[in-house]
Amino acid sequence: MTSAKLFEKLRSLTRDAKNVDKEHIKKLRKVLRKLKKRQQKLAEECEAAANDHDRQKIEQEIEVLKLQRTKGVEVYKRLKKERKERKERNE
Amino acid sequence: MLGRIFLPSLTLLLAYGFWASTSFKDIAAGVALFLFGMLCMEQGFKAYSGGALQRVLSASTDRLWKSMTFGIVTTTLMQSSSLVSVITISFLSAELIGLRQGIGIIFGANLGTTTGAWIVAGFGLKVKLSTYALPMLVFGVLLLMQASQKLKGFGWILVGIGFLFLGIHYMKEGFEVYSEQIDLTQYAMTGIAGLLVFTVIGSVATVIMQSSHATLTLIITALSVGQISYENALALAIGANIGTTVTAILGAIGANVAGKRLAGAHLIFNVVTGLVALFLIQGIMAAVDLASAWLGIAADNHTLKLAVFHTLFNLLGIVLMLPLVNFLVSWLERRFKEDNTMRDKPRFLSEASxxxxxxxxxxxxxxxxxxxxxxxxxxxxxxxxxxxxxxxxxxxxxxxxxxxxxxxxxxxxxxxxxxxxxxxxxxxxxxxxxxxxxxxxxxxxxxxxxxxxxxxxxxxxxxxxxxxxxxxxxxxxxxxxxxxxxxxxxxxxxxxxxxxxxxxxxxxxxxxxxxxxxxxxxxxxxxxxxxxxxxxxxxxxxxxxxxxxxxxxxxxxxxxxxxxxxxxxxxxxxxxxxxxxxxxxxxxxxxxxxxxxxxxxxx
CATH class of the missing domain: 1.20.58 (Methane Monooxygenase Hydroxylase; Chain G, domain 1)
Structure with missing residues (x-):
């Protein structure tokens, strides 16, 4: 690795780490809200489904959304924890 | 074919000129430095023309007056209507803006480009520009060595302005020495013949240099040392406005339908404005005198009066063409249609983008x-x-x-x-x-x-x-x-x-x-x-x-x-x-x- 690349890498690691995290968390929350909204809408549609085939398809999508949201919440918790630790270290 | 004849002829002509006259060499070098400066500035502004420019563009082009203002401001800042045209064609081709907005930008760019004459006539001739040019080149090159694209872009802009200043300096020096050797005013022509001949010369010079800004700077510097008459300078400025459309037409040959439509609008605007200016030259000159007196410009300050003329006749063009924009849009859309009959072609790609x-x-x-x-x-x-x-x-x-x-x-x-x-x-x-x-x-x-x-x-x-x-x-x-x-x-x-x-x-x-x-x-x-x-x-x-x-x-x-x-x-x-x-x-x-x-x- 050339020195220029090394400096760039170091800069990118240290540069605005706080802001990058903040943006990431903000975006994650937005996506999680959207997924939740979609799941709620699908749950309503599931109750009104015309046949078994449609209902099963909706249930399957709900399963996908549930799993994605679980992962999202885990990522959210991890990011929050890392942010807190970094704050404590700086203090 | 044309290139094969044109380039050697021009090279020979220039070589003869360099051999025959040192001041001609200075003027030609001034033009070359000026054009190179413009290229550097274009390169620099491209670093800022991504996301930020697009955000500004989308926020400022939803109305015709806004797109015109955008054209005026960007061309004033960048001092290059051709760069603004290129950006407009690329945005239009990618359907980020519509043809109406694109035309608005081009109209605005025509007015914005007249600020160049004001800067050169009002500032460039009074100040020893080479004093500023050299530090700018030094700082510019220093910034060019930085990793950040934005800093690099700023470096290009500084280097560009440095070369522009140097170019103007050399043109001025060249004409000053030239005026001591030959009196070009003996070739001055009056009446309609003079008007037409110098309009054609202005057009040809702009086609060769591919920059109306460079032509106008050349006219102003020649005018400042009395090497051309005021009336002939006005005709040259009209010619420069017509000649600049050739750049747009050449660019549109390889462009898609959107590019062709915009080049068409550019051509119509400049030719109509030029013709109107030729027909109403006496009236516009009277208006220039009035405006100059109102602005406190001396009656014999022909260089600044040329800048007033340049602005006024472009403004006149906008006033004339603005009510016809909708008609122009529909005519251009009818004239240049997408060819859907045989093969489907790319719609959004353009050389400019x-x-x-x-x-x-x-x-x-x-x-x-x-x-x-x-x-x-x-x-x-x-x-x-x-x-x-x-x-x-x-x-x-x-x-x-x-x-x-x-x-x-x-x-x-x-x-x-x-x-x-x-x-x-x-x-x-x-x-x-x-x-x-x-x-x-x-x-x-x-x-x-x-x-x-x-x-x-x-x-x-x-x-x-x-x-x-x-x-x-x-x-x-x-x-x-x-x-x-x-x-x-x-x-x-x-x-x-x-x-x-x-x-x-x-x-x-x-x-x-x-x-x-x-x-x-x-x-x-x-x-x-x-x-x-x-x-x-x-x-x-x-x-x-x-x-x-x-x-x-x-x-x-x-x-x-x-x-x-x-x-x-x-x-x-x-x-x-x-x-x-x-x-x-x-x-x-x-x-x-x-x-x-x-x-x-x-x-």
């Missing part, structure tokens, strides 16, 4: 979507399903029992007409954009390249599948018929899901929605495999038909997988650089398999 990475990325993303739209129809018809049925709410499962008529289609011919031209243009554009764009655009451009190749692979797989599909979708064997029609339904359902996905505005949620489609696909594949096993086991189909079914099942899998990959890559290209949120939330292969397995057991 290649130099602006953000615009190039958006243009090729739109073109890939255009390709997808064509491929959507071709794939749907390839499996004998109407596009309308897919995008409607029709129950696709019904196709299994009621297959409908075969859609006659020469898939190779349709590929040539609807796909190949756009696909080839996209791949060429992507290669050139990748070579020109900074590294942060690399991932997005690579993703788009993969999206394009995936789409074409999907079409090729449909072509292989179609042979047996048409043969067996109406087969007497109900089991075989059912299996082949299930293939059609599976592909049609994926196309429908992807059509719905295209409506999703948020890229991350769109990418996450692909997980659900993946579950569907896996479920479909598992059921199809089980069904074939059952048919073989129960002896409902011969082993030969079974192998055909298995092979064609593989083609179906290929079509679906490629379509899915294509959409994933297309969405990834739209993500901001370094965004990895969807990767953290997306399901892994085994998680998709688990949900599909569960779905399979309950169905």
């Amino acid at each position: 290649l130099s602006l990475p953000q615009v190039a990325l958006q243009a090729v993303t739109k073109e890939t979507k255009h390709l997808f739209s064509n491929a959507f129809t071709l794939i749907a018809h390839g499996v004998s399903v109407r596009r309308a049925s897919i995008v409607s709410k029709d129950d696709l499962q019904l196709l299994i029992d009621v297959p409908g008529k075969i859609i006659e289609l020469d898939i190779d011919d349709q590929y040539e007409r609807m796909i190949k031209g756009i696909y080839s243009a996209n791949i060429e554009f992507l290669s050139r954009a990748q070579a020109a764009a900074p590294h942060e655009y690399g991932d997005a451009l690579n993703a788009l390249r993969r999206a394009n190749t995936d789409l074409v692979s999907a079409i090729k797989a449909v072509k292989h599948l179609r042979k047996n599909l048409l043969l067996y979708m109406h087969s007497d064997n109900p089991d075989l018929r059912r299996e082949y029609n299930s293939f059609r339904v599976r592909i049609a359902e994926v196309l429908r899901s992807l059509a719905v996905l295209r409506e999703t505005e948020d890229t991350t949620t769109a990418l996450l929605s692909l997980d659900n489609i993946r579950v569907d696909i896996l479920d479909g594949e598992t059921r199809a495999a089980k069904s074939v096993d059952r048919l073989i086991r129960d002896g409902h189909i011969t082993p030969e038909l079974a192998t055909s079914l298995i092979n064609d099942g593989a083609y179906v899998k290929e079509v679906i997988q490629r379509l899915l990959d294509m959409n994933e890559q297309l969405h990834r290209a739209e993500l901001p650089h370094g965004d990895s949120l969807q990767d953290e939330l997306a399901l892994k292969a085994e998680e998709i398999a688990n949900i599909a397995k569960y779905a399979g057991t309950v169905r």
Whole structure:
């Protein structure tokens, strides 16, 4: 690795780490809200489904959304924890 | 041919001039430095013309007056109407703005470019510019060595201004010495003949230098030392305005319809303005005298009066043309039509956008979507399903029992007409954009390249599948018929899901929605495999038909997988650089398999 690349890498690691995290968390929350909204809408549609085939398809999508949201919440918790630790270290 | 004659002639002429006169050498060097300065400035402004410029543009071009103001301000800042024209053509080609807005920008740019004359006449001639030029060059080069693209861009701008100043300095020096040796005013012409001859000279000079700004600077410096008469200088300025459209016309030759329309508008505006100025020259000169007196410009200050004239006659052009904009738009749209009769062509790609990475990325993303739209129809018809049925709410499962008529289609011919031209243009554009764009655009451009190749692979797989599909979708064997029609339904359902996905505005949620489609696909594949096993086991189909079914099942899998990959890559290209949120939330292969397995057991 050339020195220029090394400096760039170091800069990118240290540069605005706080802001990058903040943006990431903000975006994650937005996506999680959207997924939740979609799941709620699908749950309503599931109750009104015309046949078994449609209902099963909706249930399957709900399963996908549930799993994605679980992962999202885990990522959210991890990011929050890392942010807190970094704050404590700086203090 | 023209280039082969023109370039050697010009070179010889210049060489003779250099040999005959030192001051001619100074003037020519001044022009060369000035033009090089403009190139440097253009290079610098390109560093700022990505996202930021686009944001400003979209916020400031929804009304005609706003787009005109945008044209005036950007041209004043960049001091290059040709760069503004290039950016406008690229935005117009990528459909980021409409033709009306594009015309507004061009009108504004024509007025904005007149500030150049004010700067040179009001400031450039009074101050020893070379004093400022040298430090600017030093600081500029220092900034050019920095890693940051923005700093580098600023460096180019400083170097550009430095060379512009040096150029003006050399032109001024050259004309000053020249005036001591030869009196060019003896060639001055009066009356209509003088007006026409000097208009033609101004046009030709601008065509040669490809810059009205450079011509005007040359006129002002010559005028400042009394080497040309005031009246002839005015005619030269009119000529420069007409000559500058040649640059736009040359640029439009290789451009798409949008570029041609804008160049047409540019040509009409400048020619009409020039003709009006020629007809009303006495009236405009009187107006210039009045305006100059009002502004406190001395009656014999011809250089500043030339700047007033330049602004006034361009303003007159805008006042005349503004009420005709709507008519101009509809006329240009009628005159330059998209050629839809034979082959579909790229709509959003333009040579101009290649130099602006953000615009190039958006243009090729739109073109890939255009390709997808064509491929959507071709794939749907390839499996004998109407596009309308897919995008409607029709129950696709019904196709299994009621297959409908075969859609006659020469898939190779349709590929040539609807796909190949756009696909080839996209791949060429992507290669050139990748070579020109900074590294942060690399991932997005690579993703788009993969999206394009995936789409074409999907079409090729449909072509292989179609042979047996048409043969067996109406087969007497109900089991075989059912299996082949299930293939059609599976592909049609994926196309429908992807059509719905295209409506999703948020890229991350769109990418996450692909997980659900993946579950569907896996479920479909598992059921199809089980069904074939059952048919073989129960002896409902011969082993030969079974192998055909298995092979064609593989083609179906290929079509679906490629379509899915294509959409994933297309969405990834739209993500901001370094965004990895969807990767953290997306399901892994085994998680998709688990949900599909569960779905399979309950169905």
